[in-house]
Amino acid sequence: MSHHLVEVKDLEYAYPDGTKVLRGVSFRLTHGEAVAIVGANGAGKSTLLLQLNGCLWPQAGTVRIGDFPLNKGTLSYVRRTVGMVFQDPDDQLFMPRVYDDVAFGPLNLGLPPEEVEDRVMQALATVGAAHLKDRPPYRLSGGEKRAVAIAAVLSMSPAILVMDEPTSYLDPKTRRQLIELLKTFKHTRIIATHDLDMVLDLCSRTIVLKEGQVVADGPTLAILQNDELLHSSSLEKPLCLQGCPVCQGRKAPAD
Amino acid sequence: MATIESSLLNIGYLETLSYQQTPLHRLDPRAKLLTTLVFIIAVVSFGKYEITGLIPFMIYPVALIAVGNLPPGYLARKILLAAPFAFFIGIFNPLLDRAVLVQLGPVGLSGGWVSFASIMIRFTLTVSAALILIASTGLNAVCLALERLGAPTGFVVQLLFLYRYIFVLTDEALRLMRARSLRSFQGRGLGFKVFTYLIGQLLLRTLARAQRIHLAMRSRGFDGTIRLLRPLEFHLQDAVFFLGWSSLFLLLRWYNLPHQLGHLLTGLAP
Amino acid sequence: MHMADALMSPAVGGTMWAATAGLTAYSAKKLRKDLDEHKVPLMGVLGAFIFAAQMINFTIPATGSSGHLAGGMILAILLGPSAAFITMASVLTIQALFFADGGLLALGCNIINMGFFPCFIAYPLVYQKIVGARPTRGRILLGALAASILALQLGALGVVLETFFSGVAALPFATFLLLMLPIHLAIGIVEGLVTAAVVSFVWQAHPEILALAPAAPAARGHSHKPLWLGLALFAVVTGGILSWFASSHPDGLEWSVKGVTGQEELAAPREGVHGALARIQDKLSFLPDYDFKKPAAEKQAEKPESWPEISTGKSLAGILGAALTLLLTGVIGLGLRRYCSPGKG
CATH class of the missing domain: 1.10.1760.20 (Arp2/3 complex 21 kDa subunit ARPC3)
Incomplete structure (x- = not known):
């Protein structure tokens, strides 16, 4: 299953105005892994994600997806393999109806209509949104939008799912449902987020970015218990690892 | 600010109306679009002093409102809201065209008033036909019909995109305006300078959004062509709808029904 | 605009x-x-x-x-x-x-x-x-x-x-x-x-x-x-x-000048059916755009007859007819709505 591997080596990127965002990022993921990318605002998370399917091109370093390096020639293969779920579903759901949106990718792949139909309905069923297929995107709730945005990517049968802040804008219950859904996926998952409780639930491995560099890469539990690392990276221990903050607060003055 | 919300609600409400399942809603959008066009052309092709000949055309909006389960009061309000331009141009007719055209016993009605009334009837008919089209079909289906009827795909895609993002951007504009009005006291901060900053901000956000959407499109294999998978089938009932109404319009155009009725009545009455 | x-x-x-x-x-x-x-x-x-x-x-x-x-x-x-x-x-x-x-x-x-x-x-x-x-x-x-x-x-x-x-x-x-x-x-x-x-x-x-x-x-x-x-x-x-x-209308341009200046004469009231007819004829020559939107040339010929409102009797017929048509339209509409909406049945 080597073709599901993701390898990033010495990646560098600067904005047109010269601000360096990525300064030599390297990591390697194998098939089926769920990896969180965490870090402060501006640490380079979103920029890193955009490099993974050629939305942005690195100024130095390489990206390999499966057996191929990412370049102009392999771009369409890479985009089919790496499904990207953007942070704001309103940016991703641009077609007039949910159905059209989920069909957008498969139609661009040049699949025959029956195949497209099958894939759309299957993707919508996977995220539990089959009943929404005729709705326009602006008539969906936040959770429904997110589910449809994921379906729109699933319909292209990607091997790798890349998600930017999947739990933002969601209420606690919808967030929980989304996490449960993502747990069922067998894809390689790369999730950039501030939601460390979700990371703990979902990802076995965590990569911490700070000022465009990888400062830690390892098992999630170990990283999220490292107070010093979290503090220096503008992060905070997830609530469920803090014990009960209320009781702790009571204990302190009693001592 | 109420106007932003209400116009958004208006678009949303018309859209909701188009989700209904009535025989009218189920028709092929092409049939409805073409019938609407024939109707409008038939109505505006009458002479400027025509009134009686226009009245029977009321049957089209009335019948469609009834069959399509559309709210007549709401549509009437929308028509009134759109009236000012036709009204202000038309109101010059009675001032300028004062020759008596109709003699009703002692009362002489000038040509200007007759043509003004005619303008307002035309206005009501044409505007209601357009509103009924959208309320019974929905914009997406109208766009699809346009494309199938040969409109340039680029234009149709543009319409669909525009419609999709009206809601998103109006919401953004609304938030900006709320932020402005919450911090402007006694009308300060509503002036030109702040206005241009707001619009400029909105424009920058819009451009950034366009960029993100483009990335999302490219991520899913966009190559410059939008492909739509939506079969449209022109059934017998669609043909019947289009041909039936069109021939009625032609008939009513050349044959003045109210006159015949009136003659019948006055002929029978002593 | x-x-x-x-x-x-x-x-x-x-x-x-x-x-x-x-x-x-x-x-x-x-x-x-x-x-x-x-x-x-x-x-x-x-x-x-x-x-x-x-x-x-x-x-x-x-x-x-x-x-x-x-x-x-x-x-x-x-x-x-x-x-x-x-x-x-x-x-x-x-x-x-x-x-x-x-x-x-x-x-x-x-x-x-x-x-x-x-x-x-x-x-x-x-x-x-x-x-x-x-x-x-x-x-x-x-x-x-x-x-x-x-x-x-x-x-x-x-x-x-x-x-x-x-x-x-x-x-x-x-x-x-x-x-x-x-x-x-x-x-x-x-x-x-x-x-x-x-x-x-x-x-x-x-x-x-x-x-x-x-x-x-x-x-x-x-x-x-x-x-x-x-x-x-x-x-x-x-x-x-x-x-x-x-x-x-060969004198179309002339008309547009006259049309602005000559309104007062037109407005002077005349009486009787013949007067009205004459005025209509005046009007026809004064407002050439009136015929303008008739694509069929032969329609012009019957134009004067197509205005039966000119005489009192015919006006009455027209108004009665129009009222009746409106009434019929309303009845058809109500009937259709009752027939088509199951909720009201």
């Missing part, structure tokens, strides 16, 4: 539709050839932006009234003529469908008035000439102001011409023009100031965005093609209507 269906004749509406369809097809083809795929979402979102921006208003100093943005010029500056034209056309289509602004037949006129003039005339001929490749604050202000004023004056002229040739409104050409042009001069100045301010704002924040637009081709040689095409089309349409008008 949306034209309305009610003031239109099918001939004028149809020709303007044809002109619009031609320009839209031309612009769409041009866009496809340019392969600017990033423009697809950009145009869509900017169209929505014009909608949203129109809802934000500002207080015009010393008047107490408020103004907002119309948008054609700003689109042309950001997108270039072809893309801006299609975007403006889509905005006007949505307005016609959802807000009954204008109407479907008048849509062609409105797209020409508010899309063609700013995008294909005012932008390349005025704005680009003034601002050039190196914008400065002053040039942007001057260019936007001059271009917006020109675009709105042309648009207002368009409305007047279209209304005049449609012949439904009685407002004389010159009077209407004198009414529209000053109003739209004021609107154009405001529009120009807003456009300039917003463009300068964007230019200062992100100068590279404006760098996109000069790539829009009007400055280069071949680029005048759409402009001349549009102008030629407009000229042919106008000329066609004029010649039609002139041939069936």
Whole structure:
């Protein structure tokens, strides 16, 4: 299953105005892994994600997806393999109806209509949104939008799912449902987020970015218990690892 | 600010109306679009002093409102809201065209008033036909019909995109305006300078959004062509709808029904 | 300044539709050839932006009234003529469908008035000439102001011409023009100031965005093609209507002068059926546009008989008939609604 591997080596990127965002990022993921990318605002998370399917091109370093390096020639293969779920579903759901949106990718792949139909309905069923297929995107709730945005990517049968802040804008219950859904996926998952409780639930491995560099890469539990690392990276221990903050607060003055 | 919300609600409400399942809603959008066009052309092709000949055309909006389960009061309000331009141009007719055209016993009605009334009837008919089209079909289906009827795909895609993002951007504009009005006291901060900053901000956000959407499109294999998978089938009932109404319009155009009725009545009455 | 269906004749509406369809097809083809795929979402979102921006208003100093943005010029500056034209056309289509602004037949006129003039005339001929490749604050202000004023004056002229040739409104050409042009001069100045301010704002924040637009081709040689095409089309349409008008009414121009000066005589009351008939005949020769929208020539012959309201008896018949028709229509409507809605059954 080597073709599901993701390898990033010495990646560098600067904005047109010269601000360096990525300064030599390297990591390697194998098939089926769920990896969180965490870090402060501006640490380079979103920029890193955009490099993974050629939305942005690195100024130095390489990206390999499966057996191929990412370049102009392999771009369409890479985009089919790496499904990207953007942070704001309103940016991703641009077609007039949910159905059209989920069909957008498969139609661009040049699949025959029956195949497209099958894939759309299957993707919508996977995220539990089959009943929404005729709705326009602006008539969906936040959770429904997110589910449809994921379906729109699933319909292209990607091997790798890349998600930017999947739990933002969601209420606690919808967030929980989304996490449960993502747990069922067998894809390689790369999730950039501030939601460390979700990371703990979902990802076995965590990569911490700070000022465009990888400062830690390892098992999630170990990283999220490292107070010093979290503090220096503008992060905070997830609530469920803090014990009960209320009781702790009571204990302190009693001592 | 109420106007932003209400116009958004208006678009949303018309859209909701188009989700209904009535025989009218189920028709092929092409049939409805073409019938609407024939109707409008038939109505505006009458002479400027025509009134009686226009009245029977009321049957089209009335019948469609009834069959399509559309709210007549709401549509009437929308028509009134759109009236000012036709009204202000038309109101010059009675001032300028004062020759008596109709003699009703002692009362002489000038040509200007007759043509003004005619303008307002035309206005009501044409505007209601357009509103009924959208309320019974929905914009997406109208766009699809346009494309199938040969409109340039680029234009149709543009319409669909525009419609999709009206809601998103109006919401953004609304938030900006709320932020402005919450911090402007006694009308300060509503002036030109702040206005241009707001619009400029909105424009920058819009451009950034366009960029993100483009990335999302490219991520899913966009190559410059939008492909739509939506079969449209022109059934017998669609043909019947289009041909039936069109021939009625032609008939009513050349044959003045109210006159015949009136003659019948006055002929029978002593 | 949306034209309305009610003031239109099918001939004028149809020709303007044809002109619009031609320009839209031309612009769409041009866009496809340019392969600017990033423009697809950009145009869509900017169209929505014009909608949203129109809802934000500002207080015009010393008047107490408020103004907002119309948008054609700003689109042309950001997108270039072809893309801006299609975007403006889509905005006007949505307005016609959802807000009954204008109407479907008048849509062609409105797209020409508010899309063609700013995008294909005012932008390349005025704005680009003034601002050039190196914008400065002053040039942007001057260019936007001059271009917006020109675009709105042309648009207002368009409305007047279209209304005049449609012949439904009685407002004389010159009077209407004198009414529209000053109003739209004021609107154009405001529009120009807003456009300039917003463009300068964007230019200062992100100068590279404006760098996109000069790539829009009007400055280069071949680029005048759409402009001349549009102008030629407009000229042919106008000329066609004029010649039609002139041939069936040789004294048409004379009429337009008389029409403004001679109203008082007409208004003098005369009595009796014969007087009314005579007046009708006067009117027929005085208002040639009355016949103008009858495509079939033979209709003219029976015209005097087609106005039975002239005599009291016939008027009564007409009114009774109309009332009866309305009544019937209402009954049919109510019947249909009862028949069709299961809820009420």
